[in-house]
Amino acid sequence: xxxxxxxxxxxxxxxxxxxxxxxxxxxxxxxxxxxxxxxxxxxxxxxxxxxxxxxxxxxxxxxxxxxxxxxxxxxxxxxxxxxxxxxxxxxxxxxxxxxxxxxxxxxxxxxxxxxxxxxxxxxxxxxxxxxxxxxxxxxxxxxxxxxxxxxxxxxxxxxxxxxxxxxxxxxxxxxxxxxxxxxxxxxxxxxxxxxxxxxxxxxxxxxxxxxxxxxxxxxxxxxxxxxxxxxxxxxxxxxxxxxxxxxxxxxxxxxxxxxxxxxxxxxxxxxxxxxxxxxxxxxxxxxxxxxxxxxxxxxxxxxxxxxxxxxxxxxxxxxxxxxxxxxxxxxxxxxxxxxxxxxxxxxxxxxxxxxxxxxxxxxxxxxxxxxxxxxxxxxxxxxxxxxxxxxxxxxxxxxxxxxxxxxxxxxxxxxxxxxxxxxxxxxxxxxxxxxxxxxxxxxxxxxxxxxxxxxxxxxxxxxxxxxxxxxxxxxxxx
Numbered sequence: 001x002x003x004x005x006x007x008x009x010x011x012x013x014x015x016x017x018x019x020x021x022x023x024x025x026x027x028x029x030x031x032x033x034x035x036x037x038x039x040x041x042x043x044x045x046x047x048x049x050x051x052x053x054x055x056x057x058x059x060x061x062x063x064x065x066x067x068x069x070x071x072x073x074x075x076x077x078x079x080x081x082x083x084x085x086x087x088x089x090x091x092x093x094x095x096x097x098x099x100x101x102x103x104x105x106x107x108x109x110x111x112x113x114x115x116x117x118x119x120x121x122x123x124x125x126x127x128x129x130x131x132x133x134x135x136x137x138x139x140x141x142x143x144x145x146x147x148x149x150x151x152x153x154x155x156x157x158x159x160x161x162x163x164x165x166x167x168x169x170x171x172x173x174x175x176x177x178x179x180x181x182x183x184x185x186x187x188x189x190x191x192x193x194x195x196x197x198x199x200x201x202x203x204x205x206x207x208x209x210x211x212x213x214x215x216x217x218x219x220x221x222x223x224x225x226x227x228x229x230x231x232x233x234x235x236x237x238x239x240x241x242x243x244x245x246x247x248x249x250x251x252x253x254x255x256x257x258x259x260x261x262x263x264x265x266x267x268x269x270x271x272x273x274x275x276x277x278x279x280x281x282x283x284x285x286x287x288x289x290x291x292x293x294x295x296x297x298x299x300x301x302x303x304x305x306x307x308x309x310x311x312x313x314x315x316x317x318x319x320x321x322x323x324x325x326x327x328x329x330x331x332x333x334x335x336x337x338x339x340x341x342x343x344x345x346x347x348x349x350x351x352x353x354x355x356x357x358x359x360x361x362x363x364x365x366x367x368x369x370x371x372x373x374x375x376x377x378x379x380x381x382x383x384x385x386x387x388x389x390x391x392x393x394x395x396x397x398x399x400x401x402x403x404x405x406x407x408x409x410x411x412x413x414x415x416x417x418x419x420x421x422x423x424x425x426x427x428x429x430x431x432x433x434x435x436x437x438x439x440x441x442x443x444x445x446x447x448x449x450x451x452x453x454x455x456x457x458x459x460x461x462x463x464x465x466x467x468x469x470x471x472x473x474x475x476x477x478x
Contacts (some may be wrong), residue, residue: 048320055317061279062309063360067158068280069303077295078126089118137170143183147232150187152467158189168412178414179248185230185419193221194463195359196366202314203370207449213370214455215445216379220362222437227426247418255414272349272401318367333373341381348385358390377440384427402461
């Protein structure tokens with residue numbers, strides 16, 4: 001049974017009415033009639049929708065647990081203890097000053113053995129991350145190595161924000177320059193799409209669903225790889241000819257123009273992190289306080305449990321979506337959220353700006369594509385919007401948070417602008433040529449669906465083996 005062909009939509013610009021292949025929904029290899037239970041009562045449908053929301057919550061909680069555990073493993077425990085004491089002393093000082101009517105009472109505090117003297121005894125902050133993390137990032141002085149380092153770090157820690165923020169600190173505290181940090185940001189764009197590929201493996205037992213889901217997952221990565229293939233050599237060539245790379249020059253100019261030296265606005269609230277924090281913090285408290293596990297062991301277990309939560313929730317979510325009245329959901333996606341490419345792009349941009357994670361918002365569409373509710377042509381403009389949406393949030397955060405010094409703050413803003421420019425330029429190039437990443441992803445997904453080893457090989461080699469080999473060879477040569 002083939003799916004209907006929707007009528008062409010009016011309009012231009014990003015809309016895909018100009019290409020016949022874009023207008024046609026790809027054939028559904030599993031018909032809707034084979035997946036839908038006819039005549040479901042309203043209460044049953046409502047209960048299943050409630051379960052979908054519950055499974056979605058635990059999917060987000062699992063992703064947060066995995067990311068929190070992995071990032072905590074890279075943190076220096078001594079820094080965490082120092083920061084806890086520092087925050088407690090600062091809060092005590094603010095409480096004391098508020099009680100004194102807002103006037104500092106440093107002398108009285110010292111007479112009481114108060115917080116000022118304790119802050120001095122606390123000393124300077126130790127390194128925020130473990131020495132091994134700094135040691136690995138020292139190899140980023142070569143642009144190509146920095147590119148693969150960004151891929152590997154983001155794939156391992158499951159967070160492009162971790163890689164970006166760490167690159168900022170390196171530029172400020174080490175000889176690493178903004179020009180050398182930009183390839184790390186490019187690599188982080190590639191590494192962040194590993195989550196999508198992992199999510200698609202929940203469909204691996206159904207060949208038709210896996211083909212659709214895997215194609216929707218890797219089209220995000222193919223877009224990033226193609227953009228790197230264009231902008232990475234361009235950055236090197238322009239720097240060789242003019243003394244500054246293209247993204248380096250543009251992002252520096254924009255940072256100097258937009259950043260005044262003082263924090264602007266307010267750092268955005270991460271609503272997803274706030275919503276799932278009871279799951280993450282509750283599980284961490286259980287592991288460390290209830291089971292008395294050490295800090296490192298607790299974070300390893302937390303990351304593993306996060307993976308289990310993520311995939312278990314996705315499997316249950318996919319099964320529940322299959323049993324719902326899919327025709328109504330499909331009609332909602334077709335006529336509202338994904339009516340045309342412009343709407344899909346805006347939905348991806350706005351939703352990711354709110355959620356503050358392109359990995360979350362793009363991976364949510366993988367099971368929907370696998371279930372046949374969306375096509376890869378509908379997902380692609382949404383993905384482009386999500387890529388830009390996550391950089392908008394990072395830019396606002398960098399403008400609001402500032403830094404310890406004006407140089408650090410301006411560097412953070414410049415890197416945020418370079419991240420945004422990377423995705424804007426990539427969208428400008430590859431949306432008109434969208435058949436290249438889309439058809440390449442569909443072609444590889446067809447082969448991966450027939451021989452599953454190609455799906456695993458792609459993820460393993462691109463995100464882990466190849467970057468590790470490049471770093472290993474550079475370490476031997478250096």
